[in-house]
Amino acid sequence: DVKVTQSSRYLVKRTGEKVFLECVQDMDHENMFWYRQDPGLGLRLIYFSYDVKMKEKGDIPEGYSVSREKKERFSLILESASTNQTSMYLCASWTQGFRDTEAFFGQGTRLTVV
Amino acid sequence: AQKITQTQPGMFVQEKEAVTLDCTYDTSDPSYGLFWYKQPSSGEMIFLIYQGSYDQQNATEGRYSLNFQKARKSANLVISASQLGDSAMYFCAMREFTPGANNLFFGTGTRLTVIP
Numbered sequence: 001d002v003k004v005t006q007s008s009r010y011l012v013k014r015t016g017e018k019v020f021l022e023c024v025q026d027m028d029h030e031n032m033f034w035y036r037q038d039p040g041l042g043l044r045l046i047y048f049s050y051d052v053k054m055k056e057k058g059d060i061p062e063g064y065s066v067s068r069e070k071k072e073r074f075s076l077i078l079e080s081a082s083t084n085q086t087s088m089y090l091c092a093s094w095t096q097g098f099r100d101t102e103a104f105f106g107q108g109t110r111l112t113v114v
Numbered sequence: 115a116q117k118i119t120q121t122q123p124g125m126f127v128q129e130k131e132a133v134t135l136d137c138t139y140d141t142s143d144p145s146y147g148l149f150w151y152k153q154p155s156s157g158e159m160i161f162l163i164y165q166g167s168y169d170q171q172n173a174t175e176g177r178y179s180l181n182f183q184k185a186r187k188s189a190n191l192v193i194s195a196s197q198l199g200d201s202a203m204y205f206c207a208m209r210e211f212t213p214g215a216n217n218l219f220f221g222t223g224t225r226l227t228v229i230p
Contacts, residue, residue, distance in 0.1 A: 009157075033218070040123070042205065042222040058217065090159065092218070102149055103207075103218050105159035 003027075006091050006106035013113050019078040021109050023091030030095060032074035033103070036060065037088040046089075049074055081113045116140065118206050120221035127196045128229050134181070135191040135224045137206030145211040148189040149218070150180065153203040162204075165189055193226075201228045 007022035025032065031050050035043040045058030047066040055066050063085060067075045074093075078085055091106040119138045127133035139148065150162040165173045165180045173180040181190040193200055206221045 035220075040222060042118075042120075043207075043220040045217055048217065088157065092159075094218075102161040102164060103159075104161075105151075108157040108159075110157070 004091055004093055004104050004106040006089075006109050008109050009107060011109055011111045013078075013081050013111065015082060015113055017078075017081045017113075019081050019111070019113075021076040021078075021089055021091075021111070023074045023076070023093075023106055024072055025074075025093040025104070026072065027093060027095070027104065028071065029093040029104075030071075031093060032068065033092045034058075034064075034066065034074065034076045035090045035092065037090055037108075043090060046076065078111075081111075083113050085111065086113045087111060116221075117219035118208055118221035120206055120224050122224045123222070124225045124227070126227050126229055127193075127200075129198060130195055132192060132194045133196055133226065135193070135204050135206075135226065137189045137191065137221060139187050139189060139206075139208045141187075141208065141210055143210040143212050147209045147211065148180070148182070149207040149209070150178070150189075150191045151205045151207060152200075153205065153223075155202070159205070163191070196228045198228050198230060201226060 004025045013019050033048040034046045037043050044060050049055045049068040065077045089109045092103040094103040146167045148165045152160045163175045163178045165182045172182050177194045179192045203223045205223045207218050209218045
């Protein structure tokens with residue numbers, strides 16, 4: 001059973017804290033993604049990675065950074081958390097080369113910044 | 115410009131009836147794929163159905179079918195015989211297959227409520 005696992009379902013952090021969201025996949029996928037989901041806005045891409053140590057900015061990278069030291073793990077970092085980063089964060093992965101392969105998602109992390 | 119447009123923020127359907135969720139897309143890439151995902155209140159994203167731009171027939175998966183109209187750039191999801199468990203958010207998404215294009219673009223979603 002394929003799996004994408006996010007380290008936390010719910011997280012509460014204080015403004016200014018450095019926050020780490022971890023995502024691990026066991027499918028040997030090349031591509032990994034971090035999305036942010038807000039009501040009425042759908043899913044917006046923050047960062048993605050198509051290989052170890054490679055990263056690309058998505059549509060809303062400001063205030064975030066990422067790390068991919070191993071193929072199976074993709075971390076999203078909020079350098080200094082702010083209240084406008086309160087949101088649902090979804091990690092996804094999929095393999096390259098198969099056109100009809102769907103993206104697999106983690107269970108999501110609901111982050112609240114107070 | 116929005117790559118994926120879902121114009122129905124919310125929809126209601128009677129149990130056992132069919133419902134159509136609208137999705138239009140925008141791309142100049144001749145090769146692309148269209149996906150529908152379901153997100154229950156628990157938050158996980160569940161893949162439902164896929165349609166490739168070169169597929170000759172509309173995709174079907176059980177009670178789900180995709181009404182693909184390429185010239186109109188629409189990819190509507192049809193759910194037949196709705197069940198209470200179908201109540202969820204539904205997202206349409208598109209992936210372009212241009213080399214180097216890796217993003218999966220999502221619409222804003224439609225919240226479906228099935229009424230007993």
